[in-house]
Amino acid sequence: MxxxxxxxxxxxxxxxxxxxxxxxxxxxxxxxxxxxxxxxxxxxxxxxxxxxxxxxxxxxxxxxxxxxxxxxxxxxxxxxxxxxxxxxxxxxxxxxxxxxxxxxxxxxxxxxxxxxxxxxxxxxxxxxxxxxxxxxxxxxxxxxxxxxxxxAEKDFGTFTALAGSSPAYIYMFIDAMSRAGVLHGMPKDVSTKIVSETVLASAEMVLKSGENPWTLVDNVSSPGGTTVAGVVSLEQHNFVATVIDAITATVEKNNQMRQ
Ligand SMILES: NC(=O)c1ccc[n+]([C@@H]2O[C@H](COP(=O)([O-])OP(=O)(O)OC[C@H]3O[C@@H](n4cnc5c(N)ncnc54)[C@H](OP(=O)(O)O)[C@@H]3O)[C@@H](O)[C@H]2O)c1
Missing domain, CATH: 3.40.50.720 (NAD(P)-binding Rossmann-like Domain)
Structure with a gap:
């Protein structure tokens, strides 16, 4: 043994x-x-x-x-x-x-x-x-x-951002969505549970379906519907670029700490 x-x-x-x-x-x-x-x-x-x-x-x-x-x-x-x-x-x-x-x-x-x-x-x-x-x-x-x-060892900095630090960013996303639930009248604990379960299942859907995440976005966006209104609003506020910037900041900080 x-x-x-x-x-x-x-x-x-x-x-x-x-x-x-x-x-x-x-x-x-x-x-x-x-x-x-x-x-x-x-x-x-x-x-x-x-x-x-x-x-x-x-x-x-x-x-x-x-x-x-x-x-x-x-x-x-x-x-x-x-x-x-x-x-x-x-x-x-x-x-x-x-x-x-x-x-x-x-x-x-x-x-x-x-x-x-x-x-x-x-x-x-x-x-x-x-x-x-x-x-x-x-x-x-x-x-x-x-x-x-x-x-590869050269990718450890990126891995640290994507897996080591990202739980903090995901918690922030969950908290922001839950707060929006509170804004619209739902108790925080209830909305946090609803959002957390949805994040968990959505991640599982990405892994199990093998689909590109953007295809899954399209799949839930009916023409003229509620979801696409939110998708467009997120993009008007640079959601994708903001997330990429956060990961880049993490990788750069990791590299600075190595010097
Ligand atoms: N926490 C994370 O999420 C995470 C993620 C990835 C990697 N890591 C890495 O994991 C390592 C440990 O992190 P941690 O969060 O577990 O830290 P931690 O909770 O602060 O634990 C550090 C441990 O080191 C012990 N220690 C201190 N000086 C020692 C010595 N001279 N000889 C033997 N043991 C000594 C401490 O002993 P006492 O209990 O006696 O004080 C304690 O048990 C770090 O290198 C960190 O970079 C952590």
């Missing part, structure tokens, strides 16, 4: 650990202190490692689930001779290789907040030192908390 060691046990590590089948893998963790490690391990029903070094020795795969600025100290203070999985935003494979060695097997992963409900959309890439078997194992770990997309 494979042993997965998590260094860091915050929001993202907890979401992933909660999704894993503890009958199929052993999980241990190590957080910022012995006390905190015990507390997290108890809450997640996994093993508390005595130290980072103990965890590294007894795990097959090490998941770095600390904030990006903590990674350099963890990697310089501890020699890790096992495949490393990093979920740190903005840390490239070459950043990680500089902190370890040119032969270190490294996998970069970008899950999103939907891991907390086992519906993450996760991006993944690896360096040339990672075997196909190890990569498949890591993919299967993240498949436990949602879908996994192997992407």
């Amino acid at each position: 494979i042993t997965i060691g998590f260094i860091g046990a915050g929001k993202m590590a907890s979401a992933i650990i909660n999704g894993l089948d503890k009958k199929q893998c052993q999980i241990q963790l190590s957080a910022s202190s012995a006390h905190s490690t015990q507390k997290h391990a108890q809450a997640l029903n996994v093993t508390a490692a005595a130290s980072h070094n103990d965890l590294i020795q007894s795990s097959d795969i090490i998941v770095l689930a600390v904030k990006p600025h903590i990674i350099p100290s963890v990697l310089t203070q501890h020699k890790i001779d096992k495949p490393i999985v990093s979920i740190a935003a903005g840390m490239t494979l070459s950043d990680l290789a500089e902190l370890t060695s040119p032969t270190q097997p490294l996998i970069r992963v970008m899950p999103n907040i939907n891991a907390t409900i086992q519906k993450a959309t996760t991006g993944i890439t690896r360096n040339e030192n990672v075997s196909d078997d190890t990569f498949a194992t890591v993919v299967s770990i993240f498949e436990r908390v949602g879908s996994v997309h192997e992407i």
